[in-house]
Amino acid sequence: MLFLVLKILSVDLGGKESKPLSLKAFQDVDQISLYILWCSGLKPDQVSHGDPVPKIEFTEEEVKTWGTVYQELNKFYPAHACREYLKNLPLLKYCGYRENNIPQLEDVSLFLKEHAGFTIRLVDICLSLRDFLVGLAFRVFHCTRYVRNDDVFFFSLFSNDTCHELLGHISLLAEPCFAQFWEIGLASLGASNEAVQKLATCYFFPVEFGLCKQEGQLRVYGASLLSSISGLKHLLSGSAKVKPFDPKVTCKQECLITTFQEVYFVSESFEEAKEKMREFAKTIKHPFGMQYNPYTQSVQILKDTKSIASVVNELRHELDIVSDALSKMGKQLEVKHSHHRCGVLSNSILFPAVFFLGL
Numbered sequence: 001m002l003f004l005v006l007k008i009l010s011v012d013l014g015g016k017e018s019k020p021l022s023l024k025a026f027q028d029v030d031q032i033s034l035y036i037l038w039c040s041g042l043k044p045d046q047v048s049h050g051d052p053v054p055k056i057e058f059t060e061e062e063v064k065t066w067g068t069v070y071q072e073l074n075k076f077y078p079a080h081a082c083r084e085y086l087k088n089l090p091l092l093k094y095c096g097y098r099e100n101n102i103p104q105l106e107d108v109s110l111f112l113k114e115h116a117g118f119t120i121r122l123v124d125i126c127l128s129l130r131d132f133l134v135g136l137a138f139r140v141f142h143c144t145r146y147v148r149n150d151d152v153f154f155f156s157l158f159s160n161d162t163c164h165e166l167l168g169h170i171s172l173l174a175e176p177c178f179a180q181f182w183e184i185g186l187a188s189l190g191a192s193n194e195a196v197q198k199l200a201t202c203y204f205f206p207v208e209f210g211l212c213k214q215e216g217q218l219r220v221y222g223a224s225l226l227s228s229i230s231g232l233k234h235l236l237s238g239s240a241k242v243k244p245f246d247p248k249v250t251c252k253q254e255c256l257i258t259t260f261q262e263v264y265f266v267s268e269s270f271e272e273a274k275e276k277m278r279e280f281a282k283t284i285k286h287p288f289g290m291q292y293n294p295y296t297q298s299v300q301i302l303k304d305t306k307s308i309a310s311v312v313n314e315l316r317h318e319l320d321i322v323s324d325a326l327s328k329m330g331k332q333l334e335v336k337h338s339h340h341r342c343g344v345l346s347n348s349i350l351f352p353a354v355f356f357l358g359l
Contacts (some may be wrong), residue, residue, distance in 0.1 A: 137187030
């Protein structure tokens with residue numbers, strides 16, 4: 001199998017010289033965390049591939065802050081959070097979500113792995129845009145461990161503190177249809193700095209401040225809004241503009257990190273937002289195609305007939321499984337309709353590929 005080997009120049013921190021990172025598989029993402037500690041002068045005792053996330057001892061004051069934010073935000077969720085967020089919210093109690101308890105990241109990581117294939121890695125400072133997107137490419141979500149100060153209980157729009165990570169992101173990261181936003185990380189691999197900036201902006205606006213339409217109303221799915229009382233109130237006040245999500249427009253919009261956004265972007269659904277993001281990602285220039293392999297947790301380069309043949313065989317196998325399942329269901333109308341759709345897929349994808357590859 002061919003793997004992508006990247007040379008990534010990380011953000012220069014603490015006045016120390018940057019050095020390139022070479023990543024090709026899931027375990028190599030740990031180099032990002034270790035390098036950040038190296039730059040900031042901290043001891044590189046970060047977890048490595050396969051190790052659990054270290055337990056964090058929160059202070060009484062931090063737990064109190066968490067409890068206040070947790071309680072107040074939960075008053076807003078039923079009326080304003082999207083249905084997917086609300087569906088998963090009750091499940092978070094199984095990994096320690098309570099008003100008087102801050103969940104441990106290892107418990108949350110195991111929960112995400114089971115529901116959507118994501119894992120959590122601990123970082124002590126903010127990542128560069130490129131490093132963050134690289135993590136997404138390998139289905140790794142980087143989390144911090146500090147809790148916001150009590151003087152910014154309800155603001156903290158983009159601080160990436162524990163309240164933001166755990167209350168804003170996790171419920172939707174556990175939703176497979178939403179977690180597929182990780183695909184934008186693949187588009188960042190080997191891309192230019194300018195392209196990475198555009199991809200990051202297109203990612204952060206929907207994922208941090210995104211809105212969607214459900215039951216004729218605007219619902220929130222952006223993590224920064226879902227973890228900020230002040231942010232939600234600003235949105236509901238009507239002070240900011242709301243525009244349709246269009247990556248070509250969104251990538252040019254300034255993302256404000258110390259104050260409220262001037263513009264929010266709304267999609268008809270998650271599926272629409274993902275499809276638009278996929279189309280936008282195709283505009284990023286690469287000399288080859290890429291695919292994430294969940295079995296090896298690696299990125300596979302699709303640059304020759306051999307590598308493409310492997311993907312075609314996987315598609316053929318998955319279609320066989322679907323066809324067999326439909327046959328066993330014994331619902332003739334659904335089987336006929338599904339067979340027709342599978343036939344269209346086969347004709348448009350598999351047959352040309354098989355012919356081209358000589359399979």
